[in-house]
Amino acid sequence: MAILSQTEAQDILKKVISFSTADECEANMQGSLQGNVRSARNSISTAGATDNVSLAVTSYFGKRSGTATCNQFDEATLRRCVQRAEEIARLAPESPEYMPLLGPQTYQASPQSYAASTAGITPDYRATQMATSMQYCDSKKLTSAGFLNDSTSFVAKRNSKGLEAYQRLTNLDFSITVRTPDGQGSGYASTDFTDISKFDAARLTRTAADKAASSVGARAIEPGKYTVILEPNALLSNTDASLLGALMRSFDARSADEGRSFLSKKGGGNRKGEKMFDERVTIYSDPTNPEVPDLTFSGDGRPQQRTTWIEKGVVKNLYSSRYWAQKSGIPSLPGPGGFIMEGGTQSTADLIKSTKKGILVTRLWYIRPVDPQTLLYTGLTRDGTFYIENGAIKFPVKNFRFNESPIIMLNNLEAIGRPVRLAGNLVPPLKIRDFTFTSLSDAV
Amino acid sequence: MNRRDFVGLTGLGATALLLPTLPGFGAKRVDPARLLEPGADTVLKKRLADAALNAAKSAGASYADVRIGRSLNQYVFAREKQIQNIVSTESYGVGIRVLVNGCWGFASTSVVTEASLAATARLAADIAKANKLVLKEPVQLAPQQGFGEVSWKTPLVQSAFEVPVKQKADLLLAANAAAMNNGASYISSALFQVNEQKYFASTDGSYIDQDVHRLWPTFNATAVDTKSGKFRSREALSAPVGMGYEYLTPSAAEQVRGPQGTDTIGYKLRYDLLADAALAGKQAKAKLNMKSVTPGKYDLVLDPGHLGLTIHESVGHPTELDRVLGYEANFAGTSFATLEWKAKNLPYGSKQVNIVADKLQPGAVGTVGYDDEGVKTKQWDIIKEGKLVDYQKIRDQAHIVGQKESDGCCYAQSWDDVQFQRMANISLKPSPTKMSVDEMVSKVDKGIYIAGAGSFSIDQQRYNFQFGGQLFFAIEKGKITEPIEDVAYQSNTQEFWGACAGSCDQSDYRLFGTFFDGKGQPTQSSSVSHGSATTRFNGVNVINTARKV
Numbered sequence: 004m005a006i007l008s009q010t011e012a013q014d015i016l017k018k019v020i021s022f023s024t025a026d027e028c029e030a031n032m033q034g035s036l037q038g039n040v041r042s043a044r045n046s047i048s049t050a051g052a053t054d055n056v057s058l059a060v061t062s063y064f065g066k067r068s069g070t071a072t073c074n075q076f077d078e079a080t081l082r083r084c085v086q087r088a089e090e091i092a093r094l095a096p097e098s099p100e101y102m103p104l105l106g107p108q109t110y111q112a113s114p115q116s117y118a119a120s121t122a123g124i125t126p127d128y129r130a131t132q133m134a135t136s137m138q139y140c141d142s143k144k145l146t147s148a149g150f151l152n153d154s155t156s157f158v159a160k161r162n163s164k165g166l167e168a169y170q171r172l173t174n175l176d177f178s179i180t181v182r183t184p185d186g187q188g189s190g191y192a193s194t195d196f197t198d199i200s201k202f203d204a205a206r207l208t209r210t211a212a213d214k215a216a217s218s219v220g221a222r223a224i225e226p227g228k229y230t231v232i233l234e235p236n237a238l239l240s241n242t243d244a245s246l247l248g249a250l251m252r253s254f255d256a257r258s259a260d261e262g263r264s265f266l267s268k269k270g271g272g273n274r275k276g277e278k279m280f281d282e283r284v285t286i287y288s289d290p291t292n293p294e295v296p297d298l299t300f301s302g303d304g305r306p307q308q309r310t311t312w313i314e315k316g317v318v319k320n321l322y323s324s325r326y327w328a329q330k331s332g333i334p335s336l337p338g339p340g341g342f343i344m345e346g347g348t349q350s351t352a353d354l355i356k357s358t359k360k361g362i363l364v365t366r367l368w369y370i371r372p373v374d375p376q377t378l379l380y381t382g383l384t385r386d387g388t389f390y391i392e393n394g395a396i397k398f399p400v401k402n403f404r405f406n407e408s409p410i411i412m413l414n415n416l417e418a419i420g421r422p423v424r425l426a427g428n429l430v431p432p433l434k435i436r437d438f439t440f441t442s443l444s445d446a447v
Numbered sequence: 448m449n450r451r452d453f454v455g456l457t458g459l460g461a462t463a464l465l466l467p468t469l470p471g472f473g474a475k476r477v478d479p480a481r482l483l484e485p486g487a488d489t490v491l492k493k494r495l496a497d498a499a500l501n502a503a504k505s506a507g508a509s510y511a512d513v514r515i516g517r518s519l520n521q522y523v524f525a526r527e528k529q530i531q532n533i534v535s536t537e538s539y540g541v542g543i544r545v546l547v548n549g550c551w552g553f554a555s556t557s558v559v560t561e562a563s564l565a566a567t568a569r570l571a572a573d574i575a576k577a578n579k580l581v582l583k584e585p586v587q588l589a590p591q592q593g594f595g596e597v598s599w600k601t602p603l604v605q606s607a608f609e610v611p612v613k614q615k616a617d618l619l620l621a622a623n624a625a626a627m628n629n630g631a632s633y634i635s636s637a638l639f640q641v642n643e644q645k646y647f648a649s650t651d652g653s654y655i656d657q658d659v660h661r662l663w664p665t666f667n668a669t670a671v672d673t674k675s676g677k678f679r680s681r682e683a684l685s686a687p688v689g690m691g692y693e694y695l696t697p698s699a700a701e702q703v704r705g706p707q708g709t710d711t712i713g714y715k716l717r718y719d720l721l722a723d724a725a726l727a728g729k730q731a732k733a734k735l736n737m738k739s740v741t742p743g744k745y746d747l748v749l750d751p752g753h754l755g756l757t758i759h760e761s762v763g764h765p766t767e768l769d770r771v772l773g774y775e776a777n778f779a780g781t782s783f784a785t786l787e788w789k790a791k792n793l794p795y796g797s798k799q800v801n802i803v804a805d806k807l808q809p810g811a812v813g814t815v816g817y818d819d820e821g822v823k824t825k826q827w828d829i830i831k832e833g834k835l836v837d838y839q840k841i842r843d844q845a846h847i848v849g850q851k852e853s854d855g856c857c858y859a860q861s862w863d864d865v866q867f868q869r870m871a872n873i874s875l876k877p878s879p880t881k882m883s884v885d886e887m888v889s890k891v892d893k894g895i896y897i898a899g900a901g902s903f904s905i906d907q908q909r910y911n912f913q914f915g916g917q918l919f920f921a922i923e924k925g926k927i928t929e930p931i932e933d934v935a936y937q938s939n940t941q942e943f944w945g946a947c948a949g950s951c952d953q954s955d956y957r958l959f960g961t962f963f964d965g966k967g968q969p970t971q972s973s974s975v976s977h978g979s980a981t982t983r984f985n986g987v988n989v990i991n992t993a994r995k996v
Contacts, residue, residue, distance in 0.1 A: 041968050043774040046583045049865055050574060051553060071477075074557075091478060096530050096616070126577070134581060148776035150968040180777040186785075191777075242778060242970075261633060262671035262678055265996060269676035368780075369904045373915060373935060376678060377994040381913050381935070383906045404904075404911055404937065410996045441990060442937050444911035445783070 005034040005056045005155075006122070009169040012159035015058070015076050020163050022085040025062035025092060027104045028163045029304075032058045035156035036122075040129040043148040045137045047130070062088040066101035069094070100326040105304045107165040116296035118198035121173035122155040129153070132177070132204040139208050140181055145215055147208065149179040153199075160304060168300045174427075175199050176241065180386065181211040182447075183219055188399075189447050190214025191366050191386035193236060195426055197296055214365055214387035221399040223443055224390065230361035230417065231438040232354045232391070237364045237384075238433065241426035244370040249380060250409040251286065251342050254312055256321035256333060265378045265410060266318065273321060280316040281416040287311040288339030295427055301337035310336055316413075346422040346431030354420050354434050356394045361434070363389040363396060367405070378408045383444055402447075403440035412438065477537045479521060482608040486517040486539070486644050487559075489596070489656050495564055496648035499543050502565035504650065506572035508545040510588060512649040512820060513568075515541050515559070516862030519642040521608065525619040526635045527627065533612055540862040543568045547575035549585025551843075555863040589845035589853050591822055593652025599816025600658040602809065603691030607640040607662050610692050618695065619666075622724035626668040629725045630732030632678075636666035636724075639687070639962060641974075645819070653821040661812050661974055662694055663687035663962055664720050670731035679734035679932070681727040681917055684711070684752050684899050685718045687960040687974065689812045694718055703955055705750065706888040708927025709920050711898045713752055715957050716810045730918060737932040740919065742991045746894035746948075747936060747984045748887055753916050754875070755959020755977035756900040761940040762795075762802055763873040763977065765909035766829050768838040772847065778968050780907025783940070784835055786848070794833045796944025799878075802830040804839055804871040806855055811872040811976035812960045819866040822855035829873065833944070841868045860971040867971075870964060874978035878950045884981045887951055894922035895934060895989065900959065902935060913937045915992070933993040943984060951980040 007015075012032050019030040034056030041049045061070045062085065069091025073084040129151055140147040153175040160168040178193035192211040196202050239245045259266035259273035266274045289309040290297035299307050303325060311319045320336055328335035355363060365387035373379040384402045391397065412435050420432035487495075496513040503511035518538045524531040540557040541564055552575025556567040607615075619636045626634045643659040665687075669680045688694050697719035705711035710726065712719075749757070764770060765782040773781055784795070806824030808814055817823055820842055828836050842853040859866035888896065899917025906912070919934040920927045938946075960976035 039969060041777075043776060044583075044772070047578055047581045048774060049551070049553065049867075050578065051865065053555075053863065087478060095533070099529055130577070130581070137581070146773065146776075148773060150777055152969065178777060182773070182776060186781075262673050262676070263633065263669050263680075267671075267676055267678070269674070271673050368907055371902050371904045373902045373913075373992045374933070374994065375680070377996045379992055379994050381902065381904045383904070383911065385907055402906060402911075404906075404913060406913075406935075406990070406992065408994055408996060411994065442911060442913075442988075444906045445939070446780075446906035446908035446910050 005036045005054045006157050006171065007034060012157065012169060013161060013167065015081070016159060016161035018078065019058070019060055019081050019085055020161055022082050023062060023163060025064055025089050027063040028060065029104055030058060030060050030161050032159040033156065035154050037152065037154040038124060038126065038129060039150065039152040040133050041150050042133050042137060045140055045147055047133060058084065060084050060088040062092045064092050066097040067092050067095045068098065102325045102329070104162045104164045105166050107167065108300070108304060108306055110168055110299040110306050111291050111308065113170065113291050113296050113299045115293050116197060117171040118173045121153060121175055121197065121199045124153045124199065136179060136204045136208040139205055140212060143212055144184060145181050145212050146184060147179055147181045149177070151177045158298060160300065162304070166304050168304065170298055172298070173197055175202060177202065177204060177207060179208050179211045181208065181215040183215055187447055188215040188219035189386045190218060191236065195424060218387045218399040221401045223401045226403055226440040226442050228437040228439055230358060230434065230436045232351060232358065232361060232363045233433050233435060234351055234365055235423050235425045235430040235432055236366040239425050239428055239430045243368060246367070246370065246380060246409040246412060247344070247430060249372070249378060251312065253378060254321050256323035256331065257327045259321060260331060265376065266321065275318050275321055278317045279410065280313060280413040282316040283416060283419055284313055284316050284413050285311070285345040286313040286342055288342045290340065292343060294424055295341050295343065295429055297340040297427065303337065305335060305337045307337060307340065310339065312342065341427035343429040344422060344431055346419040349418065349420045351420060351432045354418055354432055355391055355396065357418065358391045358394060358434065361391045362400065363391055373406060378410050379406060380408065381406045383446070402444040404442045404444060405439060406441045407439045477535050479535045479612050481537060482519045482521060482535055482642070489646070492646040493648065493654050495559065495561055496646065496654065498561035499541070499564040499568045500648060500650055502568035503543065503545045503572060506569050507547050508572055510546040510650050511568065512544050512647065513541060513564070514819060514859065514862055515646040517644040518861055519608065521640045523612070523615050523619060523638040525616065525623055527623055527633060528620065530616045530620070533616065538861060541567065542859065542862045542865065543571045544865060545571045545575055546586055546588065547572050548579050550575045550578040550582050551586060552578065553865040586843050587846045589842045589851060591651050591842060591853065594655060594823070595652065596654045598656040601660040601689050603660055604693035605691045606642070606660060607692040608642065618720065622666060622720045625721050625725040626666070626728035629728030630670055631668035631728035632671040634666055634668040639663040647817065647819065647821055649821045651821060655817045655821060657816055659815055660691055661687060661689050661962065662692065664695060664718065666724060666727070668724065668727040668731045670735055672735045677735050679731055681731040681734065682899060683727065684713060684723055684917070685720070686752065686958050686976070687812050687962050688716065688810050688958070689814045690716065690810055695720060697722065703957065705898060706884045706896055706927055709896060711918055713750055713957050733930065734932055737930050739933045739993050740931045740989060740991050742989055744986045745989045746891045747987045748891060748894055748896045748922065748981060749984065750898040750981050751957035751979045752899050752959050753897050754979045754982055756903050757914055758873055758875055758977045758979060759975065760903060760905045761909060761912055761943065762829065763870045763975070765940065766835065766838050767868060767870060768840040768844045768848065769868045771838060775966060779966050783908045783910055789835050792834060794945060795830050795835045795941060796833045797947045798832045799947050799949045800830055800833045800944050801876040802873060803827065803876060804829050804854065804873050806871050808872050808874070808976065808978065811958055812962065812974035813870070813872040813976055818855040818857045819859050820853070820857040822853045822857065824855040827854060839868065839871055844868065858973055860973065864971050867967060869966065869973040870975045872976045875950065875982065877953045877956045877980035880952065882949065882951045884951055884955055887981060887983055888922055888927060889925040891922045891983070892924060896920040896922055896927060897934070910939050911937070912940065933991045934989060935992050936987045936989050938987055943987065946985045946987060948983040948985050950982040953980065955980040
């Protein structure tokens with residue numbers, strides 16, 4: 004039931020629009036089938052599945068709007084849902100930021116956002132992948148805790164001005180933490196795919212297990228400013244805030260124009276067009292990229308297209324609501340789903356080889372904003388932190404707390420490695436000089 | 448960046464408040480009037496529950512529980528002079544957990560009929576049977592008496608849902624105006640209202656009907672100096688509470704002023720939103736021109752609205768038994784306070800540190816009559832005179848620490864999530880002897896008074912932490928001298944609690960809390976409160992957080 008075809012979904016949405024008596028009406032439908040399995044202490048701890056499909060109708064009378072939802076799609080239910088949306092709309096206050104609904108739009112095709120292999124995942128597949136992972140840890144006398152979550156979903160839109168959209172997506176996330184039985188070593192690895200044909204839980208588990216085994220016996224070294232190699236998991240996460248995620252979530256034009264963003268300009272306005280980062284930094288979004296395919300339309304119906312946010316260190320574009328774009332006369336760009344940071348061809352191993360003295364960071368954790376003015380964040384290293392000397396890893400080191408801003412970080416760039424997919428983004432490992440560690444932690 | 452949160456929350460206009468996933472977000476939107484309509488009666492719910500329990504037993508379950516849940520939420524969001532969004536949601540369904548051959552199985556359904564519940568119970572049993580393939584240790588459940596048909600309701604004067612939406616929207620707009628008339632350039636405000644109608648039944652013979660209410664008014668006021676390009680914010684000093692709309696009726700008796708020389712006001716179980724918003728506007732503007740802290744060692748005097756978050760992170764989480772045992776290793780982390788560490792009887796803090804877990808505390812958001820596996824709630828000691836004496840545990844964990852009963856802190860955020868161990872209200876006991884905040888400050892030679900919760904971060908085993916705050920005041924030779932900024936303190940859990948030099952008395956005691964304590968995969972949110980009186984910590988490392996970009 005949850006995954007409707009384009010025709011099935013649009014037939015329902017057409018009916019909804021036909022029942023509308025409001026000035027404008029839009030209907031959004033989404034459905035997903037999700038499954039998960041979780042393990043801890045080398046055993047499955049929980050497993051579950053959900054099946055959900057819902058329809059939201061928003062009706063407009065002038066600048067007033069109201070939304071109602073339903074999860075059954077017979078004619079009577081659809082009529083009631085439209086009526087309820089209209090009743091709520093009549094009672095709602097006028098929105099001073101009302102924008103008329105968009106008319107028909109042209110969206111790029113992104114057929115790679117859906118993979119039949121992922122849509123076909125069974126509970127057996129999940130259990131088998133997790134069992135392989137646990138068996139490897141059992142054989143190495145290591146303890147693992149992991150999580151596998153997969154989803155198949157669709158999104159469909161239609162409005163009374165003729166806008167129409169539909170897309171299907173699939174995704175699988177897997178993460179694994181491996182610890183030594185004495186609690187002195189810990190390693191982590193995570194991955195995500197649209198198409199699971201490349202997924203191999205055992206390979207990821209080996210990476211985490213190697214980190215765990217080699218992080219035993221960590222030495223304490225003085226906190227301070229160090230050259231660091233930040234692996235992709237240290238730059239981005241789908242379970243926590245992250246340094247690159249924080250940066251890309253701050254490209255909102257309105258906050259900048261209102262003077263409450265690091266992108267605000269002294270004296271008013273924003274810093275679009277200014278060079279704020281190292282000239283090797285280029286970040287863009289592209290929903291048709293085959294590595295990280297994404298929705299080609301945004302929640303309000305605007306097309307999602309390839310957009311450059313930072314080009315050679317220069318702030319190229321800011322995103323905004325349609326209202327703010329019109330009010331301030333800027334291009335109307337929706338915020339991206341995922342982003343792509345351009346990189347080079349070097350692997351993390353290559354970056355290590357070219358490092359005289361430095362620290363390899365597997366992952367950063369519990370990352371929270373300290374000062375929004377400078378985008379200063381704090382957090383800690385976790386699950387594998389190593390000292391590098393003369394191009395090789397010398398020994399594991401105790402975890403550090405950092406206080407650092409991604410703006411400063413992307414100005415202190417030494418080298419960029421080869422991007423890999425992480426949480427729907429493409430993120431390269433980065434070598435950064437003068438990264439600020441402010442204290443030591445005993446945590447493993 | 449998490450795509451789902453990004454898409455979801457920008458639509459709600461909640462990003463300005465930096466909130467994670469909202470309870471009920473994605474649930475069915477309903478007319479506000481629907482929130483006042485009663486759910487199914489207990490006669491019907493008992494019949495439905497029995498259908499599920501009987502099916503589970505027939506499928507081989509040695510134990511089963513059924514949670515029929517109806518979650519009602521309403522959120523009102525405002526910014527400056529306008530209401531951004533009013534969202535009312537309802538979610539109704541049933542979660543069934545069964546124990547077959549020593550394995551748990553869980554399944555849920557939104558089709559609430561006897562036939563559907565029986566089928567869902569059988570599905571849960573099938574999942575339990577499938578999990579047996581990888582079973583290493585069978586589940587051992589602490590015995591629990593059945594309570595028959597009982598009920599519990601959050602004590603309240605007026606349900607927030609009974610208050611017309613317009614009145615609530617007008618209150619937020621008035622608060623926004625108060626902040627802006629006093630110096631704020633921008634303000635985002637929100638009112639979160641939650642009602643969990645929970646019916647629990649188990650094969651132990653319990654049929655427990657509970658009506659749980661929570662409320663949280665909050666805001667973030669920002670002052671901007673366009674000329675210098677500087678901006679500063681001050682968040683509300685309110686707390687989420689387990690009570691009705693009466694929390695928003697100001698009462699002088701429920702207000703506690705900060706030390707002399709500060710203009711801060713703390714709130715007990717009545718909150719003055721308009722007064723706090725006006726003060727926030729003033730304070731946000733004043734923050735634009737404050738002296739930056741000189742880093743170094745300071746004695747910290749921490750108000751309850753600040754200290755609650757430090758208690759949450761450095762005592763609440765490390766004493767959760769599932770974290771201690773490794774069940775959260777892949778997400779939130781583990782704990783330094785392992786069973787081996789506890790056996791060494793090392794100090795967790797100074798003798799002044801007495802910390803209790805309490806699921807009964809009036810006004811606290813984690814307070815219920817019974818938990819989500821049918822255990823009557825209670826209060827128990829976690830730290831006594833600086834020593835760790837117990838953990839937080841549920842029925843399938845009690846035997847691991849040689850105990851015979853659960854602590855009653857099992858919770859699921861919704862009927863379609865499986866219940867697991869969650870943090871109880873964890874609070875620091877006030878001083879039994881008289882101590883005012885002015886007297887406490889008068890004994891500090893070089894210190895900082897901190898009010899309100901700010902930035903927070905702690906490692907995955909809960910050793911090293913760093914906390915900011917909302918308001919900071921320098922203390923010199925026993926007196927508050929001036930407000931300062933760019934303050935954060937870094938410490939280690941045992942070092943910090945070891946430096947605890949005592950608290951003020953009960954008259955200063957207040958609750959801090961959150962709706963958004965996240966744990967588990969898939970992540971579930973839980974509500975929890977932390978009480979304390981203003982407390983002093985000696986010689987804590989303070990850093991300066993100002994940077995140039």
